[in-house]
Amino acid sequence: MMTAHSRKDAAPAAALPLSPDALSRILPMHLRLDAVGRVLSAGQTLLKIVPGLSDGVQGRLIPLRAHEGRDVIETVRQASSEGRRLFLGLSHRPDIVLRGHAVKAEDGTILLNLGFGPSLRRAIAACDLTDADFPPTDLVMEFLFLHEANRGVLSELSRFSAHLETARRMALSQAHSDALTGLLNRRGLTLALAALLRPGQAEGPRPFALVQLDLDHFKPVNDRLGHQAGDALLIEIATALRQTIRQADMAARLGGDEFVVILRDMTCREQLARMASRIMEAVEARSPEGIAPLKLGASLGIVTCQGACRLGAEAILAAADRALYRSKNAGRGCATIEDLDAGVGSNPWQGPP
Amino acid sequence: MKRLVDRTIEEFLRMTYGDDLVQVLADELALQEGGLPRDDLQGCGKQALILVAAQMAKSRAEMFEDIGAWLARLEPIRRLLRFSGNDFRDFLLGLEELPGRAHLVLPQLAVPDLTITRLSGAIQITVRAEDPDWQPVLIGLVRGMADDYGALCLIDADGPDIRVEIWDDRFAEGRNFRLSSEIAAQGGRA
Numbered sequence: 001m002m003t004a005h006s007r008k009d010a011a012p013a014a015a016l017p018l019s020p021d022a023l024s025r026i027l028p029m030h031l032r033l034d035a036v037g038r039v040l041s042a043g044q045t046l047l048k049i050v051p052g053l054s055d056g057v058q059g060r061l062i063p064l065r066a067h068e069g070r071d072v073i074e075t076v077r078q079a080s081s082e083g084r085r086l087f088l089g090l091s092h093r094p095d096i097v098l099r100g101h102a103v104k105a106e107d108g109t110i111l112l113n114l115g116f117g118p119s120l121r122r123a124i125a126a127c128d129l130t131d132a133d134f135p136p137t138d139l140v141m142e143f144l145f146l147h148e149a150n151r152g153v154l155s156e157l158s159r160f161s162a163h164l165e166t167a168r169r170m171a172l173s174q175a176h177s178d179a180l181t182g183l184l185n186r187r188g189l190t191l192a193l194a195a196l197l198r199p200g201q202a203e204g205p206r207p208f209a210l211v212q213l214d215l216d217h218f219k220p221v222n223d224r225l226g227h228q229a230g231d232a233l234l235i236e237i238a239t240a241l242r243q244t245i246r247q248a249d250m251a252a253r254l255g256g257d258e259f260v261v262i263l264r265d266m267t268c269r270e271q272l273a274r275m276a277s278r279i280m281e282a283v284e285a286r287s288p289e290g291i292a293p294l295k296l297g298a299s300l301g302i303v304t305c306q307g308a309c310r311l312g313a314e315a316i317l318a319a320a321d322r323a324l325y326r327s328k329n330a331g332r333g334c335a336t337i338e339d340l341d342a343g344v345g346s347n348p349w350q351g352p353p
Numbered sequence: 354m355k356r357l358v359d360r361t362i363e364e365f366l367r368m369t370y371g372d373d374l375v376q377v378l379a380d381e382l383a384l385q386e387g388g389l390p391r392d393d394l395q396g397c398g399k400q401a402l403i404l405v406a407a408q409m410a411k412s413r414a415e416m417f418e419d420i421g422a423w424l425a426r427l428e429p430i431r432r433l434l435r436f437s438g439n440d441f442r443d444f445l446l447g448l449e450e451l452p453g454r455a456h457l458v459l460p461q462l463a464v465p466d467l468t469i470t471r472l473s474g475a476i477q478i479t480v481r482a483e484d485p486d487w488q489p490v491l492i493g494l495v496r497g498m499a500d501d502y503g504a505l506c507l508i509d510a511d512g513p514d515i516r517v518e519i520w521d522d523r524f525a526e527g528r529n530f531r532l533s534s535e536i537a538a539q540g541g542r543a
Contacts, residue, residue, distance in 0.1 A: 125533035131439045145436040149458040152429045
């Protein structure tokens with residue numbers, strides 16, 4: 001055929017005289033059929049995937065998609081005349097789908113070139129294909145390289161983010177707890193209190209009592225028995241506090257010998273008075289002999305807050321602190337309970353029960 | 354990207370010299386930084402590598418060669434490198450494509466430009482890198498890959514370049530390489 005650019009005196013281009021072997025090397029996934037559909041040649045890689053293909057395509061290649069159930073030769077012929085894509089399944093390997101296109105030569109033969117599309121990795125694994133099975137123009141090596149490299153980078157990334165997450169959790173828990181006793185520290189307590197007061201919980205903010213606790217005669221422990229003994233005692237007191245309160249309650253150490261306990265859903269004075277005396281007894285029971293005749297004790301300031309309490313965390317802590325000082329001024333070793341919802345001028349309850 | 358490099362160095366030191374040595378290095382670095390304890394070498398992998406070289410009485414270049422050879426022994430890395438060629442000579446000639454391939458996956462990785470020249474009886478790899486430590490790393494890597502392909506050759510520094518004399522392409526069997534990582538993982542032979 002002459003093209004618009006060819007000169008008048010130029011000879012028409014001769015048909016491409018390619019041997020089946022040369023055709024197989026340049027197009028290892030080709031299939032050439034004669035006018036009635038017999039196989040004239042097939043590429044070496046295609047033969048590796050479809051053994052016996054030289055003996056015929058019927059029963060080995062199956063039309064898929066729009067041509068499912070149709071005759072394979074007819075489908076190929078139609079695709080070549082309409083210039084459409086072909087999807088061919090393998091009868092012995094339903095998980096591999098070949099896709100390609102076909103052209104009709106002037107002599108009536110049909111040339112198909114096929115590729116793997118998304119079944120590439122399955123085909124490589126199933127037929128153990130190698131670099132030599134693909135022509136140098138094929139991007140298959142780049143694809144496999146990218147696939148494996150991406151997998152490596154992704155697993156490295158997820159390892160890193162898991163590592164970060166663990167570190168973040170550990171840093172958070174350290175930032176919110178007291179290094180000596182393992183109770184919450186001031187920051188942890190403020191956050192826990194803010195969470196309790198936060199509106200928007202399904203049943204609204206729940207009632208609670210906040211106990212501020214200060215040890216009486218703790219300084220002599222440090223002075224006479226040493227700071228190590230003092231620290232050991234603080235750890236013991238913390239353990240005792242944890243054992244005295246319930247699972248859902250929270251205990252914090254704000255520094256020195258100052259502790260705070262949050263008792264959830266407990267605002268009844270009788271219950272609080274019993275809890276207060278249990279705490280005071282637990283502290284007194286741990287009084288070291290080395291400070292006799294003095295005796296370790298605890299002064300408590302307790303505030304109760306019903307669900308509707310509109311005070312912030314700082315105001316509640318300040319109120320508990322004031323209640324604590326009333327207990328201290330009343331001679332230590334006692335508890336003062338104040339109802340924050342009752343408003344100014346309410347009568348606080350005071351005393352050892 | 355530096356994080357990845359530091360972690361590679363740390364992993365090399367852990368696998369070669371053990372976790373205890375890495376902890377000693379981490380303590381040393383922590384002291385230099387003001388005492389905040391650390392259990393990894395993040396941010397100072399190269400510095401740690403140089404410290405170990407001094408402790409092991411190795412030259413800096415030997416240490417960087419070791420890490421290159423170690424990289425070539427890691428299965429995922431070795432596989433990626435094997436995609437560059439079907440025999441050792443092919444692999445060497447394909448090294449020019451290595452920076453491009455690395456950038457496909459990690460665009461920020463500073464891989465040096467490599468130029469391959471065929472000389473009579475040898476192949477010369479010209480390394481254009483700002484960091485001179487790349488040369489010994491690549492020497493180690495190329496040596497490791499020569500073993501992987503089973504090639505017998507002489508690989509050495511030649512000024513800033515690398516000179517490879519291949520004596521026998523198929524001296525030894527070389528390690529198994531299949532395109533499919535699934536088959537490779539099973540170690541299966543068809």
